[in-house]
Amino acid sequence: MNFPSLFSPLQIGPYHLKHRVMLAPLTRMRAARPSLAPRPLNAEYYAQRATPGGLLIAEASPVMASGFGNPGVPGIYSEQQIAGWREVVDAVHAKGGIIFLQLWHVGRVSHSSLQPGGVLPVAPSAVAIPAELKTSTADGQVVSYETPRALETSEIPGIVEAYRQGAANALKAGFDGVEIHGANGYLIEQFLQSHTNLRTDQYGGSIENRTRFLMEVTKAVIEVWGADRVGVRLSPYGVANGSGEADPMPLYSHAITSLDPLGLAYLHFIEPRSSGTGRAEVNHQNVPSAMVLFRPLWRGTLITAGGFSGEAANAAIAEGHADAIAFGRIFISNPDLPRRLAHGFPLTPYNRATFYGGDAAGYTDYPEHSELEKV
Ligand SMILES: Cc1cc2nc3c(=O)[nH]c(=O)nc-3n(C[C@H](O)[C@H](O)[C@H](O)COP(=O)(O)O)c2cc1C
Numbered sequence: 001m002n003f004p005s006l007f008s009p010l011q012i013g014p015y016h017l018k019h020r021v022m023l024a025p026l027t028r029m030r031a032a033r034p035s036l037a038p039r040p041l042n043a044e045y046y047a048q049r050a051t052p053g054g055l056l057i058a059e060a061s062p063v064m065a066s067g068f069g070n071p072g073v074p075g076i077y078s079e080q081q082i083a084g085w086r087e088v089v090d091a092v093h094a095k096g097g098i099i100f101l102q103l104w105h106v107g108r109v110s111h112s113s114l115q116p117g118g119v120l121p122v123a124p125s126a127v128a129i130p131a132e133l134k135t136s137t138a139d140g141q142v143v144s145y146e147t148p149r150a151l152e153t154s155e156i157p158g159i160v161e162a163y164r165q166g167a168a169n170a171l172k173a174g175f176d177g178v179e180i181h182g183a184n185g186y187l188i189e190q191f192l193q194s195h196t197n198l199r200t201d202q203y204g205g206s207i208e209n210r211t212r213f214l215m216e217v218t219k220a221v222i223e224v225w226g227a228d229r230v231g232v233r234l235s236p237y238g239v240a241n242g243s244g245e246a247d248p249m250p251l252y253s254h255a256i257t258s259l260d261p262l263g264l265a266y267l268h269f270i271e272p273r274s275s276g277t278g279r280a281e282v283n284h285q286n287v288p289s290a291m292v293l294f295r296p297l298w299r300g301t302l303i304t305a306g307g308f309s310g311e312a313a314n315a316a317i318a319e320g321h322a323d324a325i326a327f328g329r330i331f332i333s334n335p336d337l338p339r340r341l342a343h344g345f346p347l348t349p350y351n352r353a354t355f356y357g358g359d360a361a362g363y364t365d366y367p368e369h370s371e372l373e374k375v
Contacts, residue, residue: 003318006310007342009053010324012301013228013265015098015176017324018053020317021338024305024326025057025102025179025233029072029357036068036075037084043091045364048335050097057231057268057326058088060104060181063166064159065116067187069106071138072357076101076166076173085173093174100177100231101170103163103221107187108148108196109241113138122155123148124191124213125198129242145242153201156213159187164220167230177229180218183270185241188214189234192255193245207254215258227263231303236290237272249293256297267298268326271306291321310341336368345369 004010010017032039049056061076062068068075075081085101092099108123114137115121129135129145136142151159163180170178182188190196191213197204203212214232221230236252238244245251259267269290291304304316305326313325331337333350340347354362 004323005314005317006325008317010301012055012324013177013226015055016053017055017098019051019338019342020324021054021313021341022303022324022326023049023054023056023331024328025059025181026328026332027059027070027073027356028363029070030359030363031072031074032084033072035078035080035084036073037078037080038074038088039084040087041360041364042074042084043088046088046097046099047091047095048364049331049337050092050095050099051338052096054097054338055324056092056097056099057179058085058099058101058175060102060186061085061166062104062106064105064162066110066122067105067162068114069110069121069135069186070356071114071136076103076169077162082169082173085170085175089174098176100179100229101173101175102179102181102233103166103170104181105159105162105187107190108145109135109186110148111135111137111143112146120146120149122151123187124151124196124203126150127196127198129185133242150199153203156203156216160213160216160220163217164224167221167224171224177231177265178221178225179231179233179268180214180221181233182214183233183235183240184238185243188217189238189243192251193243194251195245196243207251210251211255211258214255218259218262218264222262222264228265230264231266231268232259232264233268233270234290235270235272236294237288238270239272252290252294253297256294260298260300264300266301266303266323268303269294269305269322271304273307289321291316295321310344313341332362333366334369335366336370340369343369 110121128147131144236248272287303324304322333348
């Protein structure tokens with residue numbers, strides 16, 4: 001019997017993928033300012049990582065101005081941003097690649113200096129990220145997070161609407177699909193998890209109520225795209241940005257079994273063995289495996305990410321734990337990662353100092369393997 005591998009084809013929605021080495025969504029904070037629109041440098045970066053029949057998931061992009069938590073992140077709510085993304089999409093399509101956009105709202109993982117009008121960030125409840133976790137203000141000062149303002153029940157439909165509009169904007173920009181960012185401690189996860197959601201309305205309390213916002217956003221985005229071009233990303237055992245549910249099984253079992261009948265393009269996990277946002281090297285030992293635990297609840301395509309080597313990725317696919325693997329950090333430093341993994345070529349190490357912000361250095365200047373052979 002032939003087991004599937006990273007280099008077996010895979011059907012995702014209407015797309016016939018030629019391999020299963022995916023680019024994980026990666027915030028790089030290099031959009032044009034003040035428009036926060038993608039620029040030619042961003043198009044070059046994505047085109048470098050595009051392969052015929054390969055799926056790229058573009059970086060998390062806020063669907064509204066209050067959804068930002070970092071400077072230089074590209075948005076998906078203005079005409080200029082749509083036009084900038086169109087250039088990125090065209091460059092990827094020119095190489096035969098497929099590209100989804102990740103839709104984002106950070107909720108409390110922000111600072112008033114980054115908010116329109118300097119107001120407090122919003123969240124399901126007025127619960128601050130623990131003071132020992134730091135963030136940066138718009139002018140670069142390192143500070144603790146503020147206590148966010150709890151959203152009024154009447155404001156929530158407007159945020160769901162912003163996701164719908166962001167999805168429509170992504171369609172207009174020419175993307176092939178969208179992924180909803182429900183991971184890493186951002187707004188959707190703040191609704192899901194009990195310590196950040198203390199609401200007493202229909203969006204808080206029971207697991208079913210805490211899952212309501214995720215479901216409303218997902219259904220709104222499906223109305224724009226059709227389910228088979230929409231993915232959802234979750235991090236059930238993640239600890240990024242002060243997140244972490246004490247007992248993730250009941251919550252995430254409910255969320256996943258609620259999403260399953262929608263017929264989504266895929267479900268995408270972040271395994272807890274990476275830090276989630278790449279800011280530190282975390283070597284979790286004996287942590288649970290989201291793909292192993294939750295796969296039985298998911299009938300569709302399952303992508304996962306988090307500290308995978310090519311070998312570990314092939315094993316996960318061959319064992320049936322996941323259908324595809326998204327690579328983050330090693331795809332940053334190896335623009336031709338699919339080819340390197342296919343041939344077992346050595347990998348260029350990544351430089352964490354250039355992950356977030358800056359220009360071409362550490363972004364578009366990592367060499368391809370063939371260029372290395374020439375030196
Ligand atoms: C620089 C950087 C930026 C990231 N930005 C995002 C993001 O925008 N959206 C997201 O869902 N995950 C983000 N992540 C998490 C990655 O998508 C991925 O899940 C994580 O890095 C684990 O995969 P890896 O071990 O292959 O790097 C980011 C990670 C890094 C290192």
